[in-house]
Amino acid sequence: MPAAAPWRPALARGVVLRHDPVRGADLLLLPERVVVLEGGAGGVLRLCDGVRDVPAVVAELAVRHPGAPVATEVPAFLHRLRKEGWLR
Template identity: 75%
Template structure:
């Protein structure tokens, strides 16, 4: 769940796992690598960068 001014965003699926890793100390490649280890066979290399781009466009992530 993301708490934003005047709204709440409920994250579905493994979105929370991605957002938790966005702590300012990791690059996107590092997030993808870590999630790839946690979820072998999942298409994280394709989906995670696109997801993070969408979050940036919404202004939810800098």
């Protein structure tokens, strides 16, 4: 049986990532709601371009944020957003 293709996360259809300069925060614009992102969540989602797989996103963030627990936190965050339907 062939191995499953690696997940290359991207924003789901109808989901838009925007920066709100008034709030000084990144937002996820969903069809019927707005989610205010905290911390580095917007930076993580900007790497979810449908080209990079999860290990590549983690590797890029590990370079940008040495010593941060990206190897455990980022995959869990991305899977949580996928479960919400915000990532494909």
